[in-house]
Amino acid sequence: MRVLVVKRDKLGDLLLTTPVLAHVKSVRPDIELHLLANDYNAWVAIDHPALTRTWIYPRVKHDGRVRIGAALAHLPLVWNLRRAKFDWAIALGGDESHRAVKRAMATGAKRVVAYAQNPARYGPRLTDPLPPPVVGHETARMMALFAPLGIAAPARLPEPAYRCLPDAAALARAWLAERGLARDRYIVVGLGARRVNRQPTPEQVGRWARHFHDTWGLATILTWTPGTRDNPLYPGDDAAAEEVLAQGSPHVLPYRGTLRGVLGLIGSARVSVVPDSGLMHFAAASPGGVVGLFAHDPTQSVPASRWAPLGARAVQLEAKPAVSDLSDETIFAAVAPFATWSGFER
Incomplete structure (x- = not known):
């Protein structure tokens, strides 16, 4: 057949x-x-x-x-x-x-x-x-x-499978080497989201990065969708990213490269904290896993559960009505098991 x-x-x-x-x-x-x-x-x-x-x-x-x-x-x-x-x-x-x-x-x-x-x-x-x-x-x-x-669904489907492409891994290795940063010694934080209520605020990112460094010795790599927010096809996050970088934190490293490079960095991150997006699903399928950020929007009929990240190392946090309403303590509690676990090999 x-x-x-x-x-x-x-x-x-x-x-x-x-x-x-x-x-x-x-x-x-x-x-x-x-x-x-x-x-x-x-x-x-x-x-x-x-x-x-x-x-x-x-x-x-x-x-x-x-x-x-x-x-x-x-x-x-x-x-x-x-x-x-x-x-x-x-x-x-x-x-x-x-x-x-x-x-x-x-x-x-x-x-x-x-x-x-x-x-x-x-x-x-x-x-x-x-x-x-x-x-x-x-x-x-x-x-x-x-x-x-005549094919029935199993009681539990396999997890999504993704093998980081060699060119993506090479881009990440080179970028990390230029900055003296080892694999598995950072957390990827993403801003990219089509709706603003699904994004963490620049202030949140600054506080999270400080906590990640002071508590676990982990740097933060910031990723975002390039462009302006008013782009009807691909709303960009340049303005939000610049607000984060304007804080001058030495623990936040901006990545301005290609999508392949972002996927390479996610593939060797300790964990990724990203909004509901395609990157979230790649992070869920990566060794480090993901904390996926969702926001309940009463004007949308699609529940967050439809797009929840799948995988043994995937956590979903849903805020009402915006990710900006998530407390730092909630984020830190979700990230802690990933940040302190070193039982996986890369």
Whole structure:
């Protein structure tokens, strides 16, 4: 049986797919699993042992601009996907995605599975529509899409799997060496969050960094999304980061490099303290683990539990109504087991 998984979301979303891939392959080793992902996120799972092949399509829209060449590149890709003659195509996501459904149907697979509120809008090519779930973690929601294939969810899914890429690890090693900082002797604190209420304040970061150093001898590496807050596509955190750095703390080291470098630093951190984001899920899958920061927003219908970090070394803190309302004591209590535990090898 040949199955194509269609995944067009962001990096963290694709990382949360890896437990599903691992379980499907473990219970049905006869299945030939393929992944269709874009040129931004495909690297997250490209070497996953459950996959026979990863198909990559270029994003037509990037940074608000249409790439004509990318649109033309879709034509031969669709042709080759149809020639592969998939038995199943699954629009793998925890909710309905019109674009993912249409992309799955375009592969010409014999049967197509997807969440759909109104299946009639897609026509007969959507052979196995399922009602969108209203509860459950994102990974469990994706797992449920394999029910039409006769594959049930396990009592407990495997944890997300991520192997730090060699170039990311090399970037981190070089950056740390330039500053005389050893691996495992720092905590990554992130500011990046689409909503301000999910961010720690500059004052909080300053107090946390001082405590991390004075109590455990750990430095703080500050990461953030570059740019301005009013960017509609990718709201940036430059202003908040500058407020942190203006405090002049010798224990806060700003990282202004690439995303790959951030992932490399997370991979060798004692622990990461970051808001709900893709980075949070990578940190949860790293040896050090994560303290994920959430904020309850009564205007949003999606509960924090849907995107909670998964893993043996993952902790979720939810504030009401903003992360700024979390007490320092709450943060320090959550970080303490990570900061004082040295039982893992790197």
